[in-house]
Amino acid sequence: MRFALGIDYEGTHYRGWQTQQEGVPSIQSTIEDVLSRIADHPVIIHAAGRTDAGVHASGMVAHFDTHAIRGHKSWLLGSNTWLPKDIALRWIHPVSEDFHARFKAVxxxxxxxxxxxxxxxxxxxxxxxxxxxxxxxxxxxxxxxxxxxxxxxxxxxxxxxxxxxxxxxxxxxxxxxxxxxxxxxxxxxxxxxxxxxxxxxxxxxxxxxxxxxxxxxxxxxxxxxxxxxxxxxxxxxxxVDALYPPEFELPKEPLGPLWLVD
Known part of the structure; x- marks a missing residue:
């Protein structure tokens, strides 16, 4: 199955989104480690964008593939239990195999x-x-x-x-x-x-x-x-947001950052 993710993070303590060499903290590698633990197999995630060191996100969208059968709460709540406090999954949504977080974004x-x-x-x-x-x-x-x-x-x-x-x-x-x-x-x-x-x-x-x-x-x-x-x-x-064709029916949340939302 393929799942889309909504992610927010405070990027101050990371070298950006993209996985770096071993020992260098990145958003991507941190989330992949947690999802791999829950799926019990290696997971690779693909994002709508690649933020630089110190840059934040309130509406990053990514996707991953898995053959593991887990409930919605296991993916979402389980991930947020293991993730550090400055990274959080906001939602998870099943999508068709033709969805791609980067290439389908308009x-x-x-x-x-x-x-x-x-x-x-x-x-x-x-x-x-x-x-x-x-x-x-x-x-x-x-x-x-x-x-x-x-x-x-x-x-x-x-x-x-x-x-x-x-x-x-x-x-x-x-x-x-x-x-x-x-x-x-x-x-x-x-x-x-x-x-x-x-x-x-x-x-x-x-x-x-x-x-x-x-x-x-x-x-x-x-x-x-x-x-x-x-x-x-x-x-x-x-x-703060990535836009996709409506047929993917991704969840929408208020634009962030959340501390700025009325």
């Missing part, structure tokens, strides 16, 4: 959360990116609007990004403000390595007054990463 969604305050917060440590210089929210919103649509995002991807195609379609990039928190909410048909973090870095530079909002248009035109801004910290980034 869109992915991230949120980047900035704590804009003159003083840091111990309670938000690791959960947000702290930016102590005042940010002009309206300037950031204008700049963000230029990124919506189909563009070449060479200026917004990591130098080592291995994707052959730099073109992505950003469905929306909304900015909202809650007190000292600025939330970037972005959905696209796919993302390049460090794309969201580089976008956040550019928007913060514009919000701080280091560049005009039209700088975004220039970066899209030159298609050169060396002309872009600093890559923002991974601590404020959350993978």
């Amino acid at each position: 869109a992915r969604r991230y949120r980047y959360i900035i704590f804009n305050s003159g003083q840091r917060s111990s309670q938000l440590a690791g959960k947000v990116t702290w930016h102590y210089h005042p940010l002009n929210f309206e300037r950031m919103k204008i700049a963000a609007s230029y990124l919506v649509g189909q563009h070449n995002f060479n200026s917004f991807r990591a130098v080592g990004c291995q994707s052959r195609n730099p073109n992505r379609h950003v469905h929306f990039l909304n900015l909202t403000k809650r007190g000292s928190l600025i939330i970037l909410d972005i959905q696209a048909d796919g993302f390049l390595h460090h794309m969201v973090r580089n976008i956040a870095g550019v928007l913060m530079a514009i919000g701080e007054g280091k560049a005009e909002p039209e700088w975004v248009q220039e970066l899209l035109r030159v298609q050169d990463r060396t002309q872009g801004g600093v890559t923002a910290s991974g601590s404020g980034l959350y993978f």
Whole structure:
């Protein structure tokens, strides 16, 4: 059988989603070890995305195959009993064999959360990116609007990004403000390595007054990463959703992070 999983995790103490060399903690290997214990055979999971070191998720979707017969509670409650406190399975759902968490996803969604305050917060440590210089929210919103649509995002991807195609379609990039928190909410048909973090870095530079909002248009035109801004910290980034065709009938939960949900 094939099962889809909904996963949330706090990525501060992991080297990212993908399994690393032995002894290096990753989200994937931690979950695989627990599922393998419950299934009593080796389990490999495939995810909708691969988050970097220190990046979080509130709505990661993955899938795995098994010949083990276990009840719903055994998979879900059993896994959460063995998993560390900073990783949790939110749901498990049987799917057809043509489902694939990565290749069947039609869109992915991230949120980047900035704590804009003159003083840091111990309670938000690791959960947000702290930016102590005042940010002009309206300037950031204008700049963000230029990124919506189909563009070449060479200026917004990591130098080592291995994707052959730099073109992505950003469905929306909304900015909202809650007190000292600025939330970037972005959905696209796919993302390049460090794309969201580089976008956040550019928007913060514009919000701080280091560049005009039209700088975004220039970066899209030159298609050169060396002309872009600093890559923002991974601590404020959350993978919040993966979208699939409706025939798979996957469970839907409120978009996270959960501590931010009303």
